[in-house]
């Protein structure tokens with residue numbers, strides 16, 4: 001049995017390196033779209049934003065991009081306290 005969250009976290013490194021196929025990338029983005037636990041655990045704001053902006057411009061739903069942007073702002077706010 002594989003924890004889908006664990007798998008998503010593992011795949012994300014390849015995702016960030018641009019090593020995943022379109023199919024795998026879709027799996028990761030769809031997981032992130034539905035799993036705020038994973039989305040909140042990703043501690044590489046710059047890379048994530050870079051990937052979203054540069055590599056997944058066409059494959060990441062606008063709604064997810066906005067959600068990631070909101071999450072980044074939220075974490076920034078918490079970190080500054």
Ligand SMILES: [Zn+2]
Nearest residue numbers: 004005035038
């Ligand atoms: Zn997850």
